[in-house]
Amino acid sequence: MSVRRVLIIGCNGLLGQKVTELFVRGSSYSITLASLEPKPLQAFPSVEYTPFDMTSKKEVRQLVYGCEPDVIINCAAMTNVDACENERELAWKINVGGLENLIEAARRSNARIVHVSSDYIFDGKAGPYTEEDRPEPLSYYGKTKLAGENALRMSGLEYFIARTMVLYGYAPGTKMNFALWLLQSLEKKIQVKVVNDQYGNPTLADDLAYGIMRGVEVERTGIYNIAGREIVHRHEFATRLASAFGFDPSLIIPIKTASLNQPAARPLKSGLITLKAEVELGIKPSNVDEGIAILKSQLSRSARRLGDSAPVPGQSGGKHSTGRKK
Numbered sequence: 510m511s512v513r514r515v516l517i518i519g520c521n522g523l524l525g526q527k528v529t530e531l532f533v534r535g536s537s538y539s540i541t542l543a544s545l546e547p548k549p550l551q552a553f554p555s556v557e558y559t560p561f562d563m564t565s566k567k568e569v570r571q572l573v574y575g576c577e578p579d580v581i582i583n584c585a586a587m588t589n590v591d592a593c594e595n596e597r598e599l600a601w602k603i604n605v606g607g608l609e610n611l612i613e614a615a616r617r618s619n620a621r622i623v624h625v626s627s628d629y630i631f632d633g634k635a636g637p638y639t640e641e642d643r644p645e646p647l648s649y650y651g652k653t654k655l656a657g658e659n660a661l662r663m664s665g666l667e668y669f670i671a672r673t674m675v676l677y678g679y680a681p682g683t684k685m686n687f688a689l690w691l692l693q694s695l696e697k698k699i700q701v702k703v704v705n706d707q708y709g710n711p712t713l714a715d716d717l718a719y720g721i722m723r724g725v726e727v728e729r730t731g732i733y734n735i736a737g738r739e740i741v742h743r744h745e746f747a748t749r750l751a752s753a754f755g756f757d758p759s760l761i762i763p764i765k766t767a768s769l770n771q772p773a774a775r776p777l778k779s780g781l782i783t784l785k786a787e788v789e790l791g792i793k794p795s796n797v798d799e800g801i802a803i804l805k806s807q808l809s810r811s812a813r814r815l816g817d818s819a820p821v822p823g824q825s826g827g828k829h830s831t832g833r834k835k
């Protein structure tokens with residue numbers, strides 16, 4: 510089947526914007542965009558945007574039946590890990606119920622669903638993980654991501670699940686991610702505490718978007734780890750960011766995760782082995798320094814001050830906040 514009509518859900522988020530840019534540039538697609546906000550954060554001429562709430566079965570049906578997509582790419586989720594821990598009903602409604610609504614509506618045009626999952630489905634005792642390793646989520650967010658995977662696997666539809674972690678990058682108007690929060694703090698010479706016991710692959714959002722596009726192009730079904738090519742602990746990532754941007758790394762104080770007392774437990778020895786995706790999708794995600802260099806050039810091209818991103822509510826408890834302002 511050659512893919513023509515693509516529906517991108519959550520197009521206003523960090524990943525959603527990157528996926529949208531790639532698919533809009535690949536002119537062979539007819540694109541429909543949808544997200545929760547009344548307006549798109551990036552407008553593309555001749556690309557239709559529909560505001561909708563994926564927790565509403567009716568709105569999802571209207572959207573999906575209206576554009577009859579060949580592929581639905583779901584970049585939407587409740588992504589704040591601690592908020593998911595505290596607001597469990599809402600987290601389930603969005604991360605599981607929303608996906609189930611998409612699955613139900615997708616049956617009519619037999620659309621393929623592309624979905625994004627997380628390393629938080631693992632307990633972080635024995636990472637890095639392959640696609641075959643046994644999930645054991647520690648947090649409620651992780652439970653919702655695993656339940657979403659299972660709903661899709663059992664749906665009978667063609668599916669592609671991209672598991673990823675520590676997503677960072679710049680897109681206009683998105684909420685803060687770890688890299689932007691850190692750089693903004695250092696630019697203001699604010700001392701920050703960052704954990705040195707959480708290991709994983711920092712993933713440039715552009716690389717994940719490209720992996721997703723390759724998954725659509727080669728029509729793969731199954732689970733694929735798509736993440737940055739290097740595993741480091743968060744403090745190491747932070748100091749490399751600081752050095753690349755010419756900020757003072759001594760402002761970054763190493764701490765342990767336990768001292769943050771966050772509502773949701775984090776996997777510590779995590780990480781994703783990306784060999785399957787590299788071989789089967791033909792991708793080569795950036796390592797840490799390559800990803801940082803791309804981010805730097807994007808930020809300078811956008812002539813954006815680091816402080817422009819929307820703040821994460823309760824930053825020290827946010828999904829990316831494995832660091833804390835002193």
Ligand SMILES: NC(=O)c1ccc[n+]([C@@H]2O[C@H](COP(=O)([O-])OP(=O)(O)OC[C@H]3O[C@@H](n4cnc5c(N)ncnc54)[C@H](OP(=O)(O)O)[C@@H]3O)[C@@H](O)[C@H]2O)c1
Nearest residue numbers: 519521522523524544545546562563585586627673675676
């Ligand atoms: N961030 C990470 O470190 C990380 C790590 C592993 C996996 N992931 C997964 O990667 C995916 C993308 O993450 P991200 O960081 O790009 O997310 P994000 O920036 O938080 O964006 C999430 C998007 O979901 C949309 N959304 C939320 N609730 C919705 C609803 N009820 N109906 C319709 N749209 C809704 C939001 O819409 P509006 O903006 O229009 O309100 C937003 O565009 C998610 O599945 C996430 O779980 C992320």
